[in-house]
Each structure stands twice: as C-alpha cells, then as structure tokens.
Amino acid sequence: MFKDVKLLEKFQVHPDEVNGDALTIPLALMEEGDEAYILKIRCAGNISSRLIGLGIHPGVKIKVVRKGRGSSPMIIDADYTRIGLGRSICRDILVTADAGLALSPNLR
Numbered sequence: 850m851f852k853d854v855k856l857l858e859k860f861q862v863h864p865d866e867v868n869g870d871a872l873t874i875p876l877a878l879m880e881e882g883d884e885a886y887i888l889k890i891r892c893a894g895n896i897s898s899r900l901i902g903l904g905i906h907p908g909v910k911i912k913v914v915r916k917g918r919g920s921s922p923m924i925i926d927a928d929y930t931r932i933g934l935g936r937s938i939c940r941d942i943l944v945t946a947d948a949g950l951a952l953s954p955n956l957r
Contacts, residue, residue, distance in 0.1 A: 872946065876911075877923070877939035884912045885944035892941045900938075904928050911944070 887909050890897050915924040922933035
C-alpha cells in the first residue's frame with residue numbers, strides 16, 4: 850500500500866480529498882511498487898469500457914510495476930495481467946489503499 854502521509858505531503862492533497870483515513874488519489878501519482886484498489890474510473894468515451902474489458906474496474910487491486918517518465922506509459926499489474934496505460938488515462942483512474950472503500954457499492 851502507498852503511504853498516505855507521504856503522498857499528502859508530496860502532492861499537497863487537499864483535506865477534502867481524504868475520505869476518513871483513506872486517501873483517494875489519481876493512479877498517476879502512485880510510485881513503483883505501490884499497491885492500491887481502483888475506486889473510480891472517470892475516463893471519457895469508450896475508454897472506460899475498454900479498461901473494464903481488460904480487467905481494470907472498481908474494486909480490483911493493482912500494483913505499479915513501472916512508472917514511466919515523460920511520455921512513457923505506466924505499467925500496472927492487475928490480476929496477473931500487466932497493462933501499459935498513458936498518463937492521461939492514469940489521471941482519470943482514482944485509487945485508494947482502503948479495500949473496504951473500493952468495494953463499497955455506495956461510493957462509486
């Protein structure tokens with residue numbers, strides 16, 4: 850799991866973005882080796898449905914395998930599948946370290 854306090858300080862996350870003890874951040878802010886659960890996908894068009902087809906959907910546990918630099922894609926592992934995602938897509942995927950929050954149908 851990513852370190853909530855470290856991310857709050859590093860990215861100056863506004864307190865309104867913190868749900869109780871669980872921090873919700875865009876996937877793009879995670880570092881290599883961090884693990885989290887997908888909370889919400891806010892991608893436009895058919896990108897959301899394509900991600901769901903690849904197994905990227907709310908409640909899935911993911912791990913950042915490689916955080917690409919510059920325009921390189923971020924490589925994530927989701928259910929034993931490695932997928933490369935561009936920066937704009939990673940900014941539209943919200944993640945949390947709290948499995949209970951990610952799996953709650955009321956918060957999606």
